[in-house]
Amino acid sequence: MMEVTNYHNDKVRRQDRLLDEAKATELLRSGEYGTLSMSCPDEGAYGIPVNYVWDGDQSLYVHCAPVGRKLQCMEKEPRVSFCVVGKTNVLSDKFTTEYESIVLQCTAHRGLSDAERMKALSLLLDKYSPHDKAVGMKYAEKSFHRTEIIRLQVTEWSGKCKRMMVE
Incomplete structure (x- = not known):
């Protein structure tokens, strides 16, 4: 499996909380959902949680209805941000939370070929419904x-985490 290039943690303010690229890649592969954030000219910002699948290379795929707000936003501004949050653990007595997350800067593309669209649906089924793939493909x-x-x-993308030392 290939890795997404352009993994840069140099813009992360807390350099003591960097998530290494191997763990970030695993989170990208296994994350259940991500939050897609867009800038919508004349409307403001818009963020929405979505299921996704990574192709093992440079692309993520998201499925949706053929009309809607996110598509309207992407038509006006195709540069988007995508965030995946992995394990979290609230430590109430320490007033903090352990976490791991990745943030990806992306360019959104529509109008894909039928073959690429069907491949993306197949990848989504592999991830979310592997035991029901035949029915899912139908x-x-x-x-x-x-x-x-x-x-x-x-x-480009980066990763951050916070892990507390067990006392």
Whole structure:
């Protein structure tokens, strides 16, 4: 499996909380969902949690309806941010939270070929419904005409974590 290039932690303010690239890559692969954040000219910012799948290279895929606010925002401004949060642990007596997260800067692409769209749906099924893939592929084919796929092309990304020492 390839790794996403352009992993840079130099812009992370807390250099003592860096998530190493191997752990960040695993979080990208295994994360359950991410928050897609967009700037919508004339509307302000918009963020929404979505399921996603990483292709093992430079792209994430998100599926949605063929119309909606996120697509309108991306048409006006295709540069987006995507955040995945992994394990968290609130330490109430220490007034802090342990966490791990990655933030990806991406360019959103629509109008993908039918082959790329179907490949993305297959990857999503591999991730979220591996035991029901055959039925899922039939469903994907049946609903293909009303399903939009967005490719988020990663331009750069970083990772951060906080782990407390056990006393």
